Amino acid sequence: MSNSFESVIKPTFNLIPLKNQSPAWKLVALIFGNLFLTLSSYIEVPMIPVPMTMQTFAVTLLGALYGWRLGGMTIIAWLIEGVLGLPVLAGGASGLHYFVGPTAGYLFAFPIAGILMGWLSERGWNGSRVLLAFNGMLICNAFCLLFGAVWLTSIIGYKQAVVLGVIPFLVGGIVKSALGAITLKLLTRTEKK
Structure with a gap:
């Protein structure tokens, strides 16, 4: 196996060294991540049947x-806050009905997408390799759209789910993936060997 291939599949990136941090530090990171997710939910472009947010x-x-573990836990905690009535979802929404209505598929896809991106990042799809980071984020955005469309299909049918729940969000997914990869690159510290 070549060295370049091994570097893509082996963990190579640790922007936030979580393994050596105390549980209190991880809790602070989780709270900060929740605030970041909540703020991103308030940046909203109205669309039907679901708004496009950040x-x-x-x-x-x-x-x-954060990596797949803490990243996934942070997103799940944020979703639980939404179920419990805290105004953390798109546009300050909250409540259990969002987890059984048209937005449910997208919401349930979020932790899986975050976990997948964390796993990919830990294996080299990160700010050190911005094109791989972009591709990873694009895959995760596509997964959210696909999962959301599958859920929407059960409510409004296949054609309407694609027309209303996928197509309007394709350009936004590409833009958000590019922005995410660039942000990750800017946050990545170059380690001197």
Whole structure:
């Protein structure tokens, strides 16, 4: 196996060294991540049947920065806050009904996308390799759209789910993936060997 291939599949990136941090530090990171996700939810472009927000930007960036474990836990904690009535979802929304209505598929896709991006980042799809980071974030955005569309299909049918729940968000997904990869690159510290 070549060295370049090994570097893509082996963990090579640790922007935020979580393994050596105390539980209190991890809790602070989780709270900060929740605030970041909530703020990203308030940046909203009205669309039907679901608004386009910066949530997938935040989800993929948190996964890349925090790694798959803490990134996934942060996103799940944020979703639980939404279920419990805290105004953390798109536009300050909250409540259980968002997890059974048209937005449910997208919401349930978020932790999976964050975990996937964290896993990819830990294996070299990160700010050190901005094109791989972009591709990873694009894959995660596409997964959210696909999962959301599958859920929407059960509510409004396949054609409407694609027309209303995927197509309007394709350009936004590409833009948010590029922005996420650039942000990750800017946050990446170059280590001198």
